[in-house]
Amino acid sequence: EVQLVESGGGLVQPGGSLRLSCAASRFTFSNYAMSWVRQAPGKGLEWVSGVIGSGGTTYYADSVKGRFTISRDNSKNTLYLQMNSLRAEDTAVYYCAKAETYSGRYSPFDYWGQGTLVTVSS
Amino acid sequence: DIVLMQSPGTLSLSPGERATLSCRASQSVRSSYLAWYQQKPGQAPRLLIYGAASRATGIPDRFSGSGSGTDFTLTISRLEPEDFAVYYCQQYDSSPRTFGQGTKLEIK
Numbered sequence: 761e762v763q764l765v766e767s768g769g770g771l772v773q774p775g776g777s778l779r780l781s782c783a784a785s786r787f788t789f790s791n792y793a794m795s796w797v798r799q800a801p802g803k804g805l806e807w808v809s810g811v812i813g814s815g816g817t818t819y820y821a822d823s824v825k826g827r828f829t830i831s832r833d834n835s836k837n838t839l840y841l842q843m844n845s846l847r848a849e850d851t852a853v854y855y856c857a858k859a860e861t862y863s864g865r866y867s868p869f870d871y872w873g874q875g876t877l878v879t880v881s882s
Numbered sequence: 883d884i885v886l887m888q889s890p891g892t893l894s895l896s897p898g899e900r901a902t903l904s905c906r907a908s909q910s911v912r913s914s915y916l917a918w919y920q921q922k923p924g925q926a927p928r929l930l931i932y933g934a935a936s937r938a939t940g941i942p943d944r945f946s947g948s949g950s951g952t953d954f955t956l957t958i959s960r961l962e963p964e965d966f967a968v969y970y971c972q973q974y975d976s977s978p979r980t981f982g983q984g985t986k987l988e989i990k
Contacts, residue, residue, distance in 0.1 A: 795979075805919075805927065805970055807979040821978050855926055868917035868974055870938065872926035 762787050762871040764856050769876030776846050776880070782839040782856030782873055790814070790834040793864025796841050798852035799875075808854070809841065813862040824850075846880045853877050884909055884973050888982035894990040901958040903985045905971035910951045915975035918947055918956045921984075922967045930969075931956060963989075 768780040782794070795810040809830040810819040818830050829842040839856050854876055857869035885908040895901055905916070914934035919927035929938040931947035934954055944959040958965055966989050971982040 804983045805972075805981040807981070810979075819977055860932075866913070866915055866974060868929055868932040868972065869919075869927075870929050870932075872928070874926050 762858060764858065764871060764873035766854065766856055766873045766876040769854065769878045771879045771881065772846055773882050774847060774880055777842070777844045778846065778878060780841040780843065780854055780856075780876060780878070784837045784839065784856075784858070787858070789832075789837040791862055793859040793862060793867070794832060794839045795857045795859065795864065795869065796830065796839075797855045797857050797869070797872075798850075798878075799855070800849075800852045803852075806852075810859075810864050811839070812864060817863075819864075843878070846878075848880050851878060851880045883978055884911065884976060884980050886971050886973060886980055886982035888969075888971060888985045890985060891983075892986045892988060894988050895961055896990045897961050897963055899961050901956075901961055901965070901987055903956040903958075903969055903987070905949075905954040905956070905982050907952045907954070907973060911954075911973045911975045913975070914950050914954075915973060916947075916949070916954050917972045917974065918945075919970045919972065920965075920967050921970065927970065958987075961987075 763785045765783045796808040815832045827845045831840045856873045858871040859867040861867040887906045889904045916934045918931040921927040935947045968984045
């Protein structure tokens with residue numbers, strides 16, 4: 761079955777940076793769009809960013825645009841999220857999620873990782 | 883952005899009962915690009931329903947989805963103990979993908 765394993769979370773000060781990774785296995789990674797979705801403590805789900813199968817097109821929520829960068833290395837089957845200028849409101853569990861299509865358009869998220877916790881605090 | 887409103891916020895029922903969860907969109911969701919997810923404490927969300935009414939792989943047939951346009955429903959016909967969780971609807975018709983705020987299904 762599809763496996764997605766996130767890493768890279770931790771405690772960071774406001775204004776700091778962090779890079780999350782999501783290692784994918786048991787499917788042809790380059791054939792599918794991927795996204796990051798976050799969940800603040802005790803809150804609901806918020807889509808953060810997405811990237812198509814090739815990595816050539818990326819999408820961002822307004823709340824992170826200009827601060828976060830999504831990328832992927834299809835040779836390593838790994839998705840990344842570079843997070844800069846972090847704020848307290850970025851504190852959340854970050855999940856990577858797989859789309860059912862190459863472009864991600866008109867596709868739900870059919871598999872999710874277990875998440876990695878990012879805490880932004882001084 | 884399409885805003886999704888779920889109701890009720892909390893639903894208290896007993897095992898064996900029928901659960902009906904609602905998701906209302908601020909504008910029409912084309913081609914029923916609406917999904918439902920289940921999330922248990924400490925776990926990732928799991929896809930239950932896509933295309934408003936199609937069950938994802940391995941999802942029991944007691945889960946069913948219906949609706950179109952702006953009004954969608956998730957029905958659990960006979961609640962099992964493992965069904966008590968939080969349920970989210972999500973639209974994937976337009977960007978940004980948006981989720982409802984969730985309905986917590988708790989044991990009465």
